[in-house]
Amino acid sequence: MSDEQLFSMEAGPSRPRRTKQKGVKGTPKVKKGSENKDIENLKQAVEQYDAPPDVKLFTDLPMSHLTKRGLKKAAFVDMTEIQAHSLPVSLKGKDVLGAARTGSGKTLAFLIPVLEILYRQKWGPQDGLGALIISPTRELAVQIFEVLRSIGGYHSFSAGLVIGGKNLKDERDRLSRMNILVATPGRLLQHMDQTIGFECDNLQMLVLDEADRILDMGFHRTLTALLSHLPKSRQTLLFSATQTKSVVDLARLSLTDPVSIGVNEAEAEGSMPTTLEQHYVVCTLDKKLDILWSFIKSHLQNKTLVFMSSCKQVRFAFETFCKMHPGIPLLQLHGKQKQMTRLDTFKRFTTMKHAVLFATDIAARGLDFPAVDWVFQMDAPEDADTYIHRVGRTARYERAGKALLVLLPSEEEGMKQALVKKHIDVQKIKIKTSKTQSIENQLQNLAFQDPEIKYLGQRAFVSYLRSVHLHKDKAVFKLEELPVERFAESLGLPGAPKIKFLSKEIAKKKKNASHLVAATLPEAAPEKPAPASSEPEEEDSDLDAADEESSEDGSGDENDDTKATVPSAQPVKVRTKYDRMFERKNQNILSEHYNKLIFRDSDSDSEDEFITLKRADHELPEDDAHDDEYNSKRQARMAMSKKALAKGGPRGTRLIFDDDGRAHEPYELKTKEEVFGGADKVSEARKQHAEEERAKLRDVDVLDKAQAKDKKQEKKRKRKDREREGDGDGGAVAMLDPLDEDDGYVSPDFELPSESEDEQPPPTKRIKSSGGSKETSGVALQDYEQMALKMLRGS
Structure with a gap:
């Protein structure tokens, strides 16, 4: 769109002028x-x-x-x-x-x-x-x-x-x-x-x-x-x-x-156009694309507007359906497009007679698309008001129109109640299975052949689940009831992509559930004395299994409350994480010692007793049997010594502890926050360093300029000195001293007319000056001419 179209309104004749030029025919x-x-x-x-x-x-x-x-x-x-x-x-x-x-x-x-x-x-x-x-x-x-x-x-x-x-x-x-x-x-x-x-x-x-x-x-x-x-x-x-x-x-x-x-609210029953036919169908999530494709193939001579919940879904449906060639022009309109592309799509769909436009809710408000026959809502609207705006793209200005809403089994009851509150009557219809065409295999082939289609499918999968998760009305949108695996297969994907926000939500629900169970449990009863055996009682086996599972998946004490089930006849006590730690079966080598600390048996005479002083037998062995027994025990003790363990066992790592008690490696590189003491000080140090560097650059710049100025002045001074040396007789060339007599010059053999003429002119020498090279001599040019004439006469 040009600037004139955007910023002027002179589409018709201008307003009548107040004056009229002489001899010009125009407005009166x-x-x-x-x-x-x-x-x-x-x-x-x-x-x-x-x-x-x-x-x-x-x-x-x-x-x-x-x-x-x-x-x-x-x-x-x-x-x-x-x-x-x-x-x-x-x-x-x-x-x-x-x-x-x-x-x-x-x-x-x-x-x-x-x-x-x-x-x-x-x-x-x-x-x-x-x-x-x-x-x-x-x-x-x-x-x-x-x-x-x-x-x-x-x-x-x-x-x-x-x-x-x-x-x-x-x-x-x-x-x-x-x-x-x-x-x-x-x-x-x-x-x-x-x-x-x-x-x-x-x-x-x-x-x-x-x-x-x-x-x-x-x-x-x-x-x-x-x-x-x-x-x-x-x-x-x-x-x-x-x-x-x-x-x-x-x-x-x-x-x-x-x-x-x-x-008004009392008159809301008549808010929908009387020429609008409204229907809805119920299908599973993995059949939505099949229904959309079958609908487009059976309405090639209509103008259809398809609403989806996210931009990535619109792009995926548009790209895949274009490659499958349904036999009708396809367009897309969503918020991720550039402005000129959106305006061009809007104009094209307005002028087309038969077309399908995939769009998000940006096309649901106020836009006047002429002669739209069908409004197909592939995804349920956020609320009843959004439904009203969507179906309002058809049946405009007393024209006829039809609207079809696709609902999941988990969405049907909640959406019907929301529409009834707005006095909107939507009739349920059924889809003929014989008329429905499955496109799952075609989408799988496209995803296998084109990595971009596979990527778009993954993004569409995540964006749809995110939109369901973010909807406020949880009575309609129930994320936990969606068949996620089947939905991924229907998009042509080999498996369901990982959903980070969903896993975080599940972990959050588990944590809240455990806290709720701990808050609703009755007051703690007097604790029974622990049995002498290190094994827990029989009725607590379920608790141990639950703790073992929680330790394996890394959830710790945030396990689900359904695992911690105890008989109702026994008094219930709120268990802490220390209780669970002591009762777990999959402990390391120190588990026996901890159990002995909690369940101590006074009659036990085990020689591996922990922190127990035993009486030593200092009598010498009497026979070889005692010697062998003593040597075997000594070898066993030596095998468990620190030197043997250090020689054959795994090597440990050395750690040092700072003032705050945190462990670090001896030569660990510190982060910039640790060096400067916080993110704020990092930014301050960065700014200070930048200012110091700028100051250095300014000083260097001043010094460079001064040196350049001195060099320029020195060059100018030398040039003036050369000019002053060559300005003796008004010329720009300096006179040179005459050469010696024994410089190799041989005078010609002829007589001169007078003795005064025996002086030989000094030879010329070329020197460079600003005006070029010139010949310099101690005598004038006229003297050379006279000498040449005398030589000719003498010959």
Whole structure:
């Protein structure tokens, strides 16, 4: 989408100009006085207007001719129920709290008052931002902006679309020139924080479309902060398909004496369109993809919208079904796509006659997809309100539509009760087994051949279970009753991937259950004296087995309470971890000594008694038998000595203990937190080191600059010295001294006319200078010419 489409609203002829150039044919001249008079008449007509109960046409309302021309051009003639009830109220400047079923025309119900209020107030470019429309999703914001362009093209207002996905600087440059702004909460908050000069002090109208969805997305604090910065004298229009408690609370904060228009709780039974057929089927989790594939194959001539619970499920279904070629165009729409891709998918599905769109709940709010025949909910909605928004994509504007909901056996009862509370009647139907085609083998082949498909399947598996785990209504979504292994096989996976959050949840439940059992047990009874034998009593064998299992799986004393079962006739005592430690059978070599400490037998005369002084026999042996017995005992003691154990046994590791009592290896490398004494000190040391390095670099930089400056000055000084040496006779070349007489020069054999002419000129020598190489001599050039002439004459 180009910038002109995003940031201009000149889709139709412009507003009539106030002046007309001479000799130019165009729009007729409109006098300022007549225009002001028309606006005054329009204000009086709006104040005096009392809507009759049977009003149906837009032309019956007191609106400007510019808005009526735009509605006529966009083919909007008859009003819907929500428009007929809300427009007479909102045109008078009152706050409106509107609630109506999906597809009832809420967009025009707030766009027409925006244009009319600004027109009657003679709003111009210099007045700044006059109307702000907030939408929960980007696709819905684009749809609102397109409708605004279609009906407001004859007005001279400037309109902007701020939805993210574009360069922030481009939007910032245009933001100050906008009179009407359509925005998503996140991008609007970003501009309020970062854009200088973005002011809403002169705002006249605020529109919140799909307010419940805005609050569900976590923008409650953002909206509260936004409302606190907006002027109190504004007009506010709040529209939503469902009225939840959060919407009512928001209306209490943002609206002043609002007029409630639309569906009340008592009238909620008629909130669903009468032309909508609603059904649901019950199947197991591993059969969902088979039902979806069979449904698509049997409805190739329809336009279908398929809802799933997560982005990764949408991508997996789209990629696999595209490779299987169902015979109908497939599209995908989810929040992980880029902005331009989402807008392109939205436009393509809008213009297509037969197609299947896999989407998450971002397509469930307010989007107007023309002529959608089926809404197929593969995964159960989060609540009844989400169900209403999903099925609202079909049966719009009195058209017919069908909706099919797929439920698991564990979800049926809870979802039916939730829908009954909203007065929604959904009929149960059965699927013909003969018409269902299994695609499990095809998915297995795709996962085996393409690693990316296998990876997508694993991510879809985990994301679905996570979505079920995070749903609030546990009466509907029961994770423990899902056939996880069969579900993984139905996705074509060789086995179920590991689920970290599920294992953590199970461990947490076990811990809570053990604590609950310990808290609910009766008061401790007097303890029975321990038996002399080191073996526990017979009725405690189950406890030992339970402890043994817990020690093997590493859960310790956090084992399940079902394992710790004791006879009800015996008095129950709360057992501690020390009791369990002493009663375990799989102890190490010190277990016998601990048992002797607890169950000591005074009659025992074992020679391995622990911490017991025995009387030694110091008499010498009398015969060889005693010698042999003594030697054998001595050899046994030597075999158990420290030297023998150290020589043949395993080597230990040396450990040292710090001041806190923690064990470390002697040459263990310390972490940066231990060296500096904490994460905060690590960051401080990092910053200090960076500052020291910066200071060193600055000093080195100053020194380098000084050295470079000195070198440059020295070079300049040498050049000037050379120039001064060569400037003796005004030239740039220095004169050289004459050569000696015995330098090898032989004078020619001829007579000179006079004695004064015997002086021989010194030979020339080339030296380099800035001007190039020159010949230097002690005599002038004229002297050389005279000498050459004399030589010629003498010859």
